[in-house]
Amino acid sequence: MIHPTAIIDTKAELASDVEIGAYSVIGPEVTIASGTRVGxxxxxxxxxxxxxxxxxxxxxxxxxxxxxxxxxxEATRLEIGDNNTIREFCTFNRGTVQDAGTTRIGNDNWIMAYVHIAHDCQVADHTILANNSSLAGHVHIADYAILGGFTLVHQFCKIGAHVITAVGSVIFKDVPPYVTASGYDASPHGINAEGLKRRGFSAERIAAIKRAYKTLYRASLTLEEARAALDEQREDAADLDILLEFLMTSTRGIIR
Incomplete structure (x- = not known):
């Protein structure tokens, strides 16, 4: 399963069925679990x-x-989970001791060509990072987020669950869950309704999220006032829990 031209360090640990392609180099302190194929x-x-x-x-x-x-x-790490597709020319860097020390990519992610994931980024599960998307250091990407091609994310920004960005978006602030974002710098353009439908959200759940979006972006409320209104709305809409948690923990401020 290992091409004869590949170079595998004696301190690397590979499961017996791992495939390694021609001229690949696997260094020390690399572990690769069962079923993974390296080109x-x-x-x-x-x-x-x-x-x-x-x-x-x-x-x-x-x-x-x-x-x-x-x-x-320093001895920092990169951790990649299961069932990920990592396409050509991707670059993922290890973490730094100034943060958690580990760059993490979760499970079932679809990461297209030329994507850069910098130090200390945390990418959750079921995301799609289209061609040439780039994450600066310390960026967090939540479940089911989709970054359009050539999306650039500034360091320390957070992208919420079920977010989608348009091609060429430049993100300087946090993007709350469910939001569609585009532009330079990115601004909100409604919710990712089509993505939510594809993931099995009912019409009632999507309507509640649309109402929350209007409260946050269309009601001329301050962020504090919007949080209070959303706190009342979530009594009948559990999907707003992650939105409120995101707003409470944002450190760079949200796109508005």
Whole structure:
């Protein structure tokens, strides 16, 4: 399952059925679990842990040192979960000791060509990062978020669950759950209703989220006033819990 031209460090740990393509280099302190396939000319540096059934395409670079001037060789990590697709020329960097020390990608993510995930980013599950999307350091991406091609996300920003961004969006502030965002810098343009339908949200649930969006963005309320109104609305709409939690924990402020 390992091409004879691949270079595997003796300190790497690979499950017996892992596939490694031609001319790939797997460094020390790299672990790769069962069912994962690594294409040709891939470089994986450690410490990096890769889970089960991932498909990593040719020319990806995973686990390299963070692009941070403060980095001084500390033993930080990259962790990748299960069932991810990582396409050509992706670059994922390890974390820094100034944050959690670990860059994490969860499960079932679809990550297209030329995507960059910088140090200390936290990408959850079931996301789609389209071609040439770039995450600066310390960015958090929640479940089912979709970033359109060439979306750029400023450091420390958070992208909420079920968000979708248009092609070429530039994100300087946090994007709350369910919101559709586009532009430079990005602004809100309604909710991701089609995505919610595809994930099984009922018409009633989507209507409650639309009402919450109007409260947050169309009612001419301050953010504090909108939070209070949303707190009342969530008594009949559990989907607003993650929206309110997001608003309470935002540190960069939200797009408005």
């Amino acid at each position: 040709a000319h891939v470089v994986i540096e450690g410490p990096t842990a890769i889970g089960k059934n991932n498909r990593i395409y040719q020319f990806a670079s995973l686990g390299a040192a963070p692009q941070d001037k403060k980095y001084a060789g």
